[in-house]
Amino acid sequence: MLPAGEPLLEVKDLRVVLPLMEGNLVAADGVNFTIQQGRTLGLVGESGCGKTMTAQSILKISPKIARTTGEILLHYPDKPSTDIVGLGKEDRELLSIRGGECAMIFQEPMTSFSPVHTIGNQLIEAVLLHRTRDKHQAREIAIGMLAKVGIPAPAETLRKYPHHLSGGMRQRAMIAMALASQPRLLIADEPTTALDVTVQAQVLRLMRDLQRDLGMAILYISHDLGVIARMADDVAVMYMGSIVEQAPVRDLFRAPKHPYTRGLMASVPRIGKRSGEPLQSIGGNVPIPINKPRACGFFPRCPVAISGICDRAVPPLVDVATGHKSACFKYPEVLAAAGLAQEAAHVH
Ligand SMILES: Nc1ncnc2c1ncn2[C@@H]1O[C@H](COP(=O)(O)OP(=O)(O)OP(=O)(O)O)[C@@H](O)[C@H]1O
Ligand SMILES: [Mg+2]
Structure with a gap:
């Protein structure tokens, strides 16, 4: 590791x-x-x-x-x-x-499970593929994993089909399945x-x-x-x-x-927001990124856009504070990285 x-x-x-x-x-x-x-x-x-x-x-x-x-x-x-x-x-x-x-888990656990096989069959198969060739040992590992993700009565759960489990339990079983291979990265x-x-x-x-x-x-x-x-x-x-x-x-x-x-x-x-204070929303919609113009993608919705700059060039993502990157032309570091410091001086 x-x-x-x-x-x-x-x-x-x-x-x-x-x-x-x-x-x-x-x-x-x-x-x-x-x-x-x-x-x-x-x-x-x-x-x-x-x-x-x-x-x-x-x-x-x-x-x-x-x-x-x-x-x-x-x-x-x-x-x-x-x-x-x-x-x-x-x-x-x-x-x-x-x-x-690398293993991946999704919003919908049924994407990871086949509806026609038991949780046990699918989990044990994943363990057999990645961890051991011994079926008995694979079953023990599968039970241990279901226990680890907080599923009560794991041995019994092995015999169930995915649709028998509640949403939360199915999500846990999917996590157990993703972890069967001991991934280094979980997406x-x-x-x-x-x-x-x-x-x-x-x-x-x-x-x-x-x-x-x-x-x-x-x-x-x-x-x-x-x-x-x-x-x-x-x-x-x-x-x-x-x-x-x-x-x-x-x-x-x-x-x-x-x-x-x-x-x-x-x-x-937010709790604590004064009552009566309206909830803000970002104006406009996310444009569909087809034939994107060479400009900041947020320009049409941005409350602080600089016209002549933000609608003409793509802001690079650079450090504007220690370990903190931004891709917004409001920051001199971003203007400098795009070679636009001079132009910005004229716009202001
Ligand atoms: N199979 C596809 N065919 C055509 N366009 C697609 C396809 N999959 C995604 N897109 C488009 O690609 C862009 C990025 O989609 P993506 O699914 O990565 O968004 P997302 O950030 O995951 O959104 P969400 O929060 O809704 O899951 C979107 O404009 C989407 O419409
Ligand atoms: Mg998505």
């Missing part, structure tokens, strides 16, 4: 383009981030901003028409790194990454969105506990800032296929440095 805090997965300049009849849909537009061993990166943003497409490219399960470029480097403690983007669909290495090194795409808040809180706590015990890294995807605040060590905020802000979780919530992040935060109801 890599030492805690070492880069486990590095995504560099990832572009995922879907050539559609209407034009090129850019689902990921030069995405960069690093996930460290033992830590959780939260990926947050409104529906359609490209979170799932980014996650899918890590496992190479994007839609067939997708064209993916850039690098996704998976690092090992004892051998050279692999660039997942460069692997062929039939590559053996890809098969060992998918469902082995969780909105895994608790369909659950009620009490069950959601239990499942979130379970994932944090398992992470502490197993030392794995997590990419946690959600549109819910409250969930991200609880789960993530570091946060990347995505808008129209680009990361617009990135920081350790505390810095992001204490001092957000992108107007989009501020808009997201203002639209979350």
